[in-house]
Amino acid sequence: MKKIIAANWKMNKDRAQARATAEELAAGLSAGRASGRSVMVFPPFLAIAEVSKVLGGCADTVVGAQNFYPAESGAYTGEISLAMLADAGANWVLVGHSERRHVLHESDSLLAQKTQYALSRQFGVVFCIGETLEEREAGKLTDVLTRQISQGLSGVLDLSKSLLQEKLIIAYEPVWAIGTGKVAGEKEVLEAHALVKDVLAKQACDLSSLPVLYGGSVKPANAQALLALANVDGLLVGGASLEAKSFLNIINA
Numbered sequence: 001m002k003k004i005i006a007a008n009w010k011m012n013k014d015r016a017q018a019r020a021t022a023e024e025l026a027a028g029l030s031a032g033r034a035s036g037r038s039v040m041v042f043p044p045f046l047a048i049a050e051v052s053k054v055l056g057g058c059a060d061t062v063v064g065a066q067n068f069y070p071a072e073s074g075a076y077t078g079e080i081s082l083a084m085l086a087d088a089g090a091n092w093v094l095v096g097h098s099e100r101r102h103v104l105h106e107s108d109s110l111l112a113q114k115t116q117y118a119l120s121r122q123f124g125v126v127f128c129i130g131e132t133l134e135e136r137e138a139g140k141l142t143d144v145l146t147r148q149i150s151q152g153l154s155g156v157l158d159l160s161k162s163l164l165q166e167k168l169i170i171a172y173e174p175v176w177a178i179g180t181g182k183v184a185g186e187k188e189v190l191e192a193h194a195l196v197k198d199v200l201a202k203q204a205c206d207l208s209s210l211p212v213l214y215g216g217s218v219k220p221a222n223a224q225a226l227l228a229l230a231n232v233d234g235l236l237v238g239g240a241s242l243e244a245k246s247f248l249n250i251i252n253a
């Protein structure tokens with residue numbers, strides 16, 4: 001399976017900046033430097049159309065959205081629907097990112113609803129999980145990851161396994177490593193990814209073949225070592241994906 005390298009631009013870049021980064025990225029990707037990798041880019045909403053126009057011609061590259069609301073349309077002030085995102089060129093979404101869980105207070109049940117909703121409508125989902133430092137220090141790693149996976153995926157287990165294998169990716173992102181410069185150590189990544197695979201295997205339809213990405217202060221300098229670890233099927237990158245050169249170096253690590 002190709003390693004998956006995903007970029008989360010968060011609330012950064014206006015349309016011109018996003019287009020410039022996407023163009024640089026497209027030039028690097030079409031120079032063939034990314035062969036052997038699948039690439040995903042999650043720009044802010046207003047830049048999705050620009051970025052998908054630019055990256056549309058690149059092989060093995062998809063554009064997604066960082067959020068959506070699980071309803072067709074209607075009185076949901078400030079929200080955005082999957083149909084609007086599809087119209088702009090996105091066909092993947094992030095669900096459960098730690099900033100949505102902890103800053104925007106999205107609950108496990110809302111995340112389960114969003115995951116089920118998106119997968120049932122031909123969108124792919126990168127479902128993010130991860131423990132806070134307090135939870136890790138309190139010895140709750142297993143409980144937290146088990147709860148986040150079991151509750152988050154509870155509504156999707158009746159979908160076909162082939163659809164889940166094609167459209168569902170898990171991203172393990174320890175909250176204490178996101179945007180802090182503190183990458184999780186080899187031992188912690190190995191332990192958490194083995195645990196995630198184990199919890200996935202115990203779901204009603206054995207989901208242990210789903211890709212599991214690592215995220216949290218990934219940089220060009222540590223990407224290769226992280227990708228070499230057992231059960232690390234790719235990387236979700238925030239800060240170091242904002243510059244095309246740096247993200248291309250991670251893709252090619």
Ligand code: PEP
Pocket residue numbers: 008010173177178179180181215216217218236237238239240
């Ligand atoms: C993220 O936003 O998912 C992330 C991992 O951020 P960073 O790479 O900046 O830690």
